[in-house]
Amino acid sequence: MTELRPGDASLLRKVNTKVTLSALRRAGVATLTQLGRVTGLSRQTVEAVLDELGERGYVREVPPDEGVMGRPARRFGFRADAGYVVGVEVGGDAIVAALADLNGEVIAWERAEISGDAAAHERLEAAERTALACVDGAGVAHRRVWTVAAGTSGIVDRTGRVSLSITLPGWTGVDLAGLAGRWFGCTALAANDANLAALAEHWRGSAQHAADVVYVLIGHRAGAGILIGGRLHPGRTGAAGEIGTLRQVGWEDAARELVKDASAAEVFEAALGGDRDAVRRVDRYAENLAIGASALVLAIDPDLLVLGGGYARAGAVLLEPLRRHLAELCVSAPEVVASTFGDEGVAIGAVRLALDHAEREILGL
Amino acid sequence: MTELRPGDASLLRKVNTKVTLSALRRAGVATLTQLGRVTGLSRQTVEAVLDELGERGYVREVPPDEGVMGRPARRFGFRADAGYVVGVEVGGDAIVAALADLNGEVIAWERAEISGDAAAHERLEAAERTALACVDGAGVAHRRVWTVAAGTSGIVDRTGRVSLSITLPGWTGVDLAGLAGRWFGCTALAANDANLAALAEHWRGSAQHAADVVYVLIGHRAGAGILIGGRLHPGRTGAAGEIGTLRQVGWEDAARELVKDASAAEVFEAALGGDRDAVRRVDRYAENLAIGASALVLAIDPDLLVLGGGYARAGAVLLEPLRRHLAELCVSAPEVVASTFGDEGVAIGAVRLALDHAEREILGL
DNA sequence: CGACATACGTGAATTGGTTACATAAGTGGA
DNA sequence: TCCACTTATGTAACCAATTCACGTATGTCG
Structure with a gap:
């Protein structure tokens, strides 16, 4: 339930990395002083955190602002293109895939119609094709995809297996997460479509x-x-x-x-x-x-x-x-x-779910 | 939602105080070395934490064990009697009050029957009488009661006010938490009875x-x-x-x-x-x-x-x-x-709710 | 009474963070 | 061109919390 681990000094760095990173992502591009102000940390700490994140490839320095008073500050930005996630809706009549960067900005959409009667293996192949087409179309290398999340109707258990589907033929028992993991050779998650749509609304929609x-x-x-x-x-x-x-x-x-x-x-x-x-x-x-x-x-x-x-x-x-x-x-x-999102809600929610996982990776498991 | 505050060094001490205290309470009585082993902290850190808690009155040193190999270790125990909480069920036909120490051990029970038709002010007076009798009977000074929690049927809002009661006459609109706070001049909480009973089962019952x-x-x-x-x-x-x-x-x-x-x-x-x-x-x-x-x-x-x-x-x-x-x-x-607990479930759950609040106080708001 | 086991006490080292202050690098006006 | 001003950076000193290493204290056992 509640985490009850003792903390050594590195715990501090972890929480401060988290607050700094989230402040930087909110700001888009920011200087050390600005980040220090909004996070409540000292400039030196922010600098140390950003150095570390820079070495690991998550943060990049961008050219300073010109024409401002005083010494121009170094400016930093989150490297949203350090990795990508894919969110897929495997629906009854359509597959919807979205490729998003680490900021959750959707780079590419791909959609394919499919018959409601399609057999499970056809549906899975269509989902894979659509996901791959989405990523390839955007010119993103497969190894840069960190996480995939899939949403589908029916009951999806904790391991990402469809434990019960009434609407889709042969869908019950499909290990959706397991199979989706092979598409790009990365970790994959699966969840119920309505749950993901809810997540999407909470993230960027009406909730x-x-x-x-x-x-x-x-x-x-x-x-x-x-x-x-x-x-x-x-x-x-x-x-x-x-x-x-x-x-x-x-x-x-x-x-x-x-x-x-x-x-x-x-x-x-x-x-x-x-x-x-x-x-x-x-x-x-x-x-x-x-x-x-x-x-x-x-x-x-x-x-x-x-x-x-x-x-x-x-x-x-x-x-x-x-x-x-x-x-x-x-x-x-x-x-x-x-709902704010129409047909795209489930895929957007899947992106959010995949991002949650990817972000944990950035902050170090 | 998620806490996103930066951390300075004192944050470490807070989390380590928390893990040490919870380990100590689980163990009952323990030595520094034992606590270090179970928490994963060094003996020195545990000692520093316990010193601090000792000064604040939450931890006491007890006589060392005799007849063991090596130098006898200092032994420490949580001072469960540093404060008390009261849990009360204000029910339809009965009032049940429980006085518990900071370990949640119930020191005294008090029970009073009341007519289901009793007016709200009678019910409140009976509740107050019962709670006071419970504490007085155990010989605990009123100022040593840190928190009171009350459970009752009906809908209780976040502020502890009964916003709707169908069963009890005049009960709708009663500011149960506000009134209970006056009994001992401490913070008081109120919640729905079924919710508290659930909490009790999760704490020490079948859940x-x-x-x-x-x-x-x-x-x-x-x-x-x-x-x-x-x-x-x-x-x-x-x-x-x-x-x-x-x-x-x-x-x-x-x-x-x-x-x-x-x-x-x-x-x-x-x-x-x-x-x-x-x-x-x-x-x-x-x-x-x-x-x-x-x-x-x-x-x-x-x-x-x-x-x-x-x-x-x-x-x-x-x-x-x-x-x-x-x-x-x-x-x-x-x-x-x-359920494991019979009629006492609601009061026990109220004790747990009050303890949650009291424990936050120990760890420093 | 010495060997052994175990706990305690102290000091140095490490990590992470903060404050204070001197210094660098721009803008803008005389 | 130069000087005042503004803002950021670099550096040093310091603090808080933790750990490790090692010597010392204090008991039991044979």
Whole structure:
């Protein structure tokens, strides 16, 4: 639980490296004096830390500013290109891969459609092709990829194996992390798609200021991801948030009912146009969604509920009735907002997960 | 979220004080060499830390062991009597107070019955009387009480105010922490009873090896407490786990149905004796309970589910059908066990919560 | 009473950090 | 061009916390 190791002097250097590095990354480019001010450390300490990071290739000196008063200060920048990470969504109908530098800036996207009926090995090959194409397209050498993270629907256990998938054929039992590790010969992680999407929203989306977040991913099938204290909460088996399987909740049938005789987009479109029947159907869908969401909200009592996934594009047409039904069901409903990222959320969350791992490597295991 | 403060040398001393103190408390009484071995610190460092703690009154030297080889080592012990904490359960029919030393050893118990209809001010006065009687009975001076924690049913917000109580008359809006602080003129905390009971199980009960725990407190009314990573998860408003309010869950009616025309104890007794009707009723109750519990389990995916509260005394008669129904409802049900502590769980959890606060004080804010 | 075992005490060395102050290297105006 | 001003750098002294090495103290055992 709590780390309870004794500390020798090198512990100090570790924490100060961490604060200095994070200050430098926030600032982009900074002088020793500036970093000293924001971190609260002395200039000399900052210099020593940066020297060390420079030798290890994580920090580079850039040309000084011109035309300023006084002696021009040496300026330093984080070498975001010292390494790269790849985030991949292995979805039902598409593979989405993102290549990002160590600042988390996405350098390249790659997307490939795939049939929902595709066999597991086809899906895996498509994922590998897409990931490789993404990296190759950006001209990044494979050995510069430090970590890969993959997100997929279904339950993913702590080791990164898909322990249960209902939607994808043959997907149950696939060792996604293990296989993804071979793509670039680096460590690989795998997690549930909704969990990663939640992480993305907390990182750069609509959940940045929330600590406890429930993310409801809706589309052909609904799932949920949970963040506690800003960190992923996968649960013992990786199944946290999989409330949809509870019969009383009715997420199973809700989507089916919505798209009985038209595409979801058509129904939302019609509802937006004021079509009575469509509005009623969307409201009914929102009500079903709210039942499951309220179970999560009552259990977790989160700061924020984020609605994402394909259907979330419907926006207020769906959001408003969901808020209404949720307020009826919960003692005190949290704020409900739409996801910032569309289809890219899962891949972005995967990038964040991979970065977490890569950053631990920089700071020294 | 993550602490990101720079560290000067005193940080080292802080973490080493922490590890040394915790090692000493685990050992009870120990020599410098022993502490050095278990903490990984040098004997000199341990000595310096213990000197400091000795000056501040938290550590005392005890007579050396006799009859051992070599020069007898100085032996040190944690002064558990340097301060005390009080944990109180302010329940529907009873007030339970526990006085504990800084090791968490309960020195004295005090219990008082109270009518469920008692007005808020009566309940508060009874709580104060009971807490004072507990401390006075043990002959501990009031100023030696460092922290008080109180647990009660209903929703308790972050400030320790009861923001909603359905069962206790006039209880909504009571500033429990604020009022309890006056009893001994010290800092006081308040939390939901189920949450505290969960904490107690994690501390010294059946949930010691579980990180994520759902504790279901059953009695006249059912509630739940949640531990994530071994720590309390109260949620934004303190309402985390209050799944019972969801209509579909049916916790509201479950208990009422169980005790339709007999006391709960009688029904459980009859079921244990093999009475067909009683068995059916208990099974029905377990099924209702399982629906709510499964919502929590699916949301959190905990390592362990603990069943506690008055009805939990029924034991296997209730536990077995609950396990069965839960397994039907959940993808992968966690282990289900009965609470170790009976009525005392909430007060013990309150002691633990108060200790957490007191310990932070020892280590220096 | 000496051999042995174990703990204690002291001083030097190391690491990491801070403060203080002299010095370097620019800008800007006379 | 030169001088005042501004800001950064370099260096030295010092402090805090920790560790290691080694000599000394204090007990037990045969």
